[in-house]
Amino acid sequence: MKERLHNREHDPLTVEKEEWKRRQLKSRLKQLLTISSPIFILILWEFLSRTGLVDARFFPPPTEIVGTFITMGTSGELFEHIGISLFRIMAGFLLGVIPAIILGLLMGLYSPLRHFFSPLIMALMPIPTLALLPIILILFGIGEVSKIVTIAGSVFFPVIINTVAGVITIDRIYLDVARNYGANSRQFFFKIALPGALPVMIEGIQMGQAIALLTIVAAEMMGANSGIGYLIWTSYNAFLLKEMYVGLVLISFFGYLFSLILRGCQNKLLPWR
Numbered sequence: 001m002k003e004r005l006h007n008r009e010h011d012p013l014t015v016e017k018e019e020w021k022r023r024q025l026k027s028r029l030k031q032l033l034t035i036s037s038p039i040f041i042l043i044l045w046e047f048l049s050r051t052g053l054v055d056a057r058f059f060p061p062p063t064e065i066v067g068t069f070i071t072m073g074t075s076g077e078l079f080e081h082i083g084i085s086l087f088r089i090m091a092g093f094l095l096g097v098i099p100a101i102i103l104g105l106l107m108g109l110y111s112p113l114r115h116f117f118s119p120l121i122m123a124l125m126p127i128p129t130l131a132l133l134p135i136i137l138i139l140f141g142i143g144e145v146s147k148i149v150t151i152a153g154s155v156f157f158p159v160i161i162n163t164v165a166g167v168i169t170i171d172r173i174y175l176d177v178a179r180n181y182g183a184n185s186r187q188f189f190f191k192i193a194l195p196g197a198l199p200v201m202i203e204g205i206q207m208g209q210a211i212a213l214l215t216i217v218a219a220e221m222m223g224a225n226s227g228i229g230y231l232i233w234t235s236y237n238a239f240l241l242k243e244m245y246v247g248l249v250l251i252s253f254f255g256y257l258f259s260l261i262l263r264g265c266q267n268k269l270l271p272w273r
Contacts, residue, residue, distance in 0.1 A: 002261075014055040038106070042062045045059065045061070045062055046061050046062050046063060049061040049062075049255060057241070057271075058241060060241060060242050060245065064242060065242050065245045065246060066251070067129070068242040068243060068245075068246055069246050069249070072151065072243065072246060078231075080226060081226055081228050081230065081231045081247075082228065082250065084226045084227050085216055085220065085227040085229070086254075087152060088144065088147050088148055088216055088219075088220075088227065089151060089212050089213065089216050089254075091148045091151075092147070092148040092149070092150070092151025092152045092155065092212060092215075093151065093152075093155055093208065093209060093212050093214075095148060095149070095152035096151065096152075096153065096154070096155030096156040096159065096208065097153035097155055097156075097159050097205060097208060099156065100156045100157075100159035100163060100204075100208075101156070101159060101160075101163055101201065102158035103117065103160055104159065104160040104161075104162075104163025104164045104166075104167070104197070104201070105163060105167060105189060105197065106164065106189075107160075107163075107164045107167075108164045108165075108166070108167020108168050108170075108194050108197065109167060109188060109189070113210060114164065122156065123162065124157070125157045125161070129150055129153040129154040129215060130150070130154075130215065130218050130219070132150075133146075133150060133219070133222065136140055136149055136153075138152055139157040140225045142224075146219075147216070147219045147220065147224065150215055150219045151212050151215050151216055151219065152213040154208075154211045154212065155208035155209075155212050155215075156208075156209060158204045158207040158208050158211065159201070159204040159205055159207075159208045160204075161204065162200050162201055162203055162204025162205075162207070163197055163200070163201045163204060165197075165200050165201065166196065166197025166198065166200030166201050167193050167196065167197045169200065170192065170193070170196035170197065171196075174192055174196065175188075175192060178191070178192050198269060198270060199270055202262065202266050202269070202270070203267075205262060206259065206262050209210060209255075209258045209259070209262060210255060210259075213251055213254060213255050213258075216228070216229055217229035217232060220233070221233040228247050228250050228251060229247075231243065231244075231246070232244050232247035232248060232251075235247065
């Protein structure tokens with residue numbers, strides 16, 4: 001009997017099942033911890049606001065903010081702001097990311113291009129895009145194009161810097177093997193540079209999407225009559241703080257959603273990580 005139990009304990013299938021159960025338990029615990037912190041903050045906020053320990057005029061209870069969210073959503077006003085902001089974010093994000101990836105890969109592969117463009121990038125990168133907003137407004141007007149260009153400019157720099165860094169850090173042995181087998185420029189670009197730079201590049205894209213959300217709020221506060229940033233700013237000016245919090249929650253939600261989407265793409269593109 002003891003021998004049978006001993007063999008069962010050391011059976012590979014049994015050990016694997018036990019290990020799988022432990023991993024499942026850890027995964028569920030992590031998920032529980034992930035959702036517990038925001039729930040705790042919301043409950044604490046509700047309690048402090050309802051009991052008067054914090055001023056409900058400045059920190060209205062979350063339940064009342066949810067009620068305002070439902071009212072604005074029912075009227076259709078909220079989805080109009082969401083739609084226009086998402087369009088601006090996606091258009092500006094793509095306009096900034098695609099050129100940054102192409103130029104970053106070329107700079108990483110060809111040192112003359114890297115030496116030519118690096119001083120320009122290093123000189124322009126420290127300047128906040130919002131500081132250039134007056135010039136952008138002069139060049140492109142106060143319409144949609146200026147807001148999209150503002151977002152694109154803020155996204156461009158973290159993506160191109162991370163892309164160049166990703167190409168430069170590729171192990172030289174891969175480049176030597178490709179040269180020995182007579183790889184052409186296109187193969188170098190798509191088979192070596194792009195896959196090799198992808199891990200670092202995605203980090204830059206993650207940073208870029210966060211900056212895009214920050215930029216859209218500021219851009220819509222100036223020279224806009226719609227969008228989530230416009231909603232936040234006008235609500236603040238009119239002291240409609242529940243509506244202002246609705247806008248802030250939306251920005252937070254979309255930031256988290258975009259991070260999850262990019263993380264999912266990373267898992268698909270880089271399964272070994």
